Amino acid sequence: MKELTDERLMAEVAGGRLDNLKILFERHHVHVYNFLYKMSRDRMLSEDITQDVFYKLMKYRGSYNGGNFVSWMFTIARNNLKTHYRRNHADNEDLSVLEYRVTDNDEEKTEDYSHLQKALAKLDASDRELLVMNRFQEIKYAELAEITGSTPGAVKTKVSRALKKLKTVYFENI
Structure with a gap:
């Protein structure tokens, strides 16, 4: 299983083989966490959003269209971080600026x-x-x-x- 590409593993997850999500998590959770931590400088927030990213990969697996998996995953991570700041920093005028x-x-x-x-x-x-x-x-x-x-x-x-x-x-x- 470990020799399968990310795209193939995600296609299998989308088809109902949720156990393959574990392999994707093992391959990529550190990269997602590091990206989120470098953007937010908040360990707990980065851990929470990293978990949420993989939850959303599972929840929205049917929307995966076979494209580049890493791009799709980081798009979800970016959007989650922006959503967090939008919800929790509503007093900021410029929502595109992440602290x-x-x-x-x-x-x-x-x-x-x-x-x-x-x-x-x-x-x-x-x-x-x-x-x-x-x-x-x-x-x-x-x-x-x-x-x-x-x-x-x-x-x-x-x-x-x-x-x-x-x-x-x-x-x-x-």
């Missing part, structure tokens, strides 16, 4: 990444999201295009521009 928190916990601070985390926090949510998915989660441009509803060329350009912004912000205070 990016830099924590003060000693265990989470490392010399190597604290400056990078602060620089990421200064970027727009859309730029930060693209960089996290592309550079940290290693999602390819074609998959990012599916997730964001864009074209691979446009995503590549956006990632390049976001990297330039990050570089400027990163080296501002060194």
Whole structure:
């Protein structure tokens, strides 16, 4: 079973073989959690939404149309995070901006990444999201295009521009 592609496993889940969802969970829950954590900086929220993503994969398995599984899964993760912020931060005018928190916990601070985390926090949510998915989660441009509803060329350009912004912000205070 482990040699089956994600798409084949999800097709089987959609067909009623729910036990295959365990394999998909084992393959991808860390990636989903890491993406959500890098966007929200909230461990408990990231754990909750990660569980909800896999619950929704099971609940809406009939809507899986055989496309790229990772793109579909990350689209669900993005939408869940946005929904959370929309519901719980209703006083914010700009719902597209996801809060990016830099924590003060000693265990989470490392010399190597604290400056990078602060620089990421200064970027727009859309730029930060693209960089996290592309550079940290290693999602390819074609998959990012599916997730964001864009074209691979446009995503590549956006990632390049976001990297330039990050570089400027990163080296501002060194």
